[in-house]
Amino acid sequence: MHANVLKYFVEVARCSSIRKAAQNLYVASSAVNRQILKLEAEMGTELFDRLPNGIRLNAAGERMLQHIRATLNDFHLMRSELDDLKGERKGHVSVVAMDSLFVDFLPATVEEFSDAYPAVTYSIAAVPPHDVPTRLVSGEYDVGITYITKLPAGLDVVTEVSLPPGVVMASSHPLAKAERISFDECRNHAFLRLEGRSPIQGVVTTDFPEYWESLHPSVTCNSTTLLKRLIASGRGISFFSKLAFLDELARGDVVWRPLDDVNVNALTVGIITPNQRALPHVTLEFVERIVRRLRHVELALRDA
Known part of the structure; x- marks a missing residue:
C-alpha cells in the first residue's frame, strides 16, 4: 500500500x-x-x-491498524539498519511519558542526544502515567517512562529508580519541617491538583479515589509547568516526584517530603519498551542515554 x-x-x-x-x-x-x-x-x-x-x-x-503499525515499525527498523550500513546517524525516536518529565528531564535528554545524532527526528507525547503502557502496547510509541505498577503483557522494564511521588511545597511552607506527611495533613493546606487520575491511585488504599475527589484544590489544571510556578511561589502543595523539580530542588526554592504511606514510597519510575517487536538501532541508543540519565538523576536527588 x-x-x-x-x-x-x-x-x-x-x-x-x-x-x-x-x-x-x-x-x-x-x-x-x-x-x-x-x-x-x-x-x-x-x-x-x-x-x-x-x-x-x-x-x-x-x-488493519495493528497491521499498519507493524508495517511502519518494520519500515523504520529497515531504514535504521540501512543508515547504519552507510555509517549515517539517522532514524526516528518515539517516546511517551508522564507530563512531569517534560519540564527538565526529557528536554535535556533530547538536547544531549541531538548533539550526537543531529539527523534523528522525534515524536514525544505527554500523557497521564497510567496511559503510558497502553500507548506502547498499541504500537504508537517505542519507549515509555512512567511509574511502574502492574504492566500489561508485551512490555519489559529496562530500568527503574526510586523516585516516588511525595509532597512538594515552597521551602517556607509550614509542612517543610516535617519528615513525613500524611494524607490527612494535606487536607489542611491549599492544594494544587493536576487534572485527572492521580498516579497514586491503585497503589494505596481502595478509598483513595474518594479522598482525591474530596479535596478542594485552590487550582486544578493540566499543566505541570503552571503548578510548579504556583508551588514555588507558596500558593499551595501538591503530589509530585522529585523529577519534576530538578532545578528548584537544587536551588532550594522548594522542598519534597515523602508521604506517610509505605506503598507510595515503594513506587518506582521506570523506562519500558515493547518486547514483541524489534526496535531500531537509534531507538536502542536513545534508551541507553535515558537509562544513564535517569540513574544519574536518582543519585543526584537522593538527599534532596
Missing part, C-alpha cells in the same frame, strides 16, 4: 475524525476521505463506523 494511505489511516484512527486528521496532516479533508474510501474498497470491507459526531474503528479497522 502507498505510504500516504498508511499515514492517513493511522491519523484518522487516532483522531476519530477525518477533518481533524486532515488538519494535522495539512491536507484537504477530501483527500484524506478519498484515501480512506479507496483503502476500504481495496480491502472489500468498511474499516470505520460512521457516527453522527465522527468515525470510529470497527473490528476490521482495529486489525
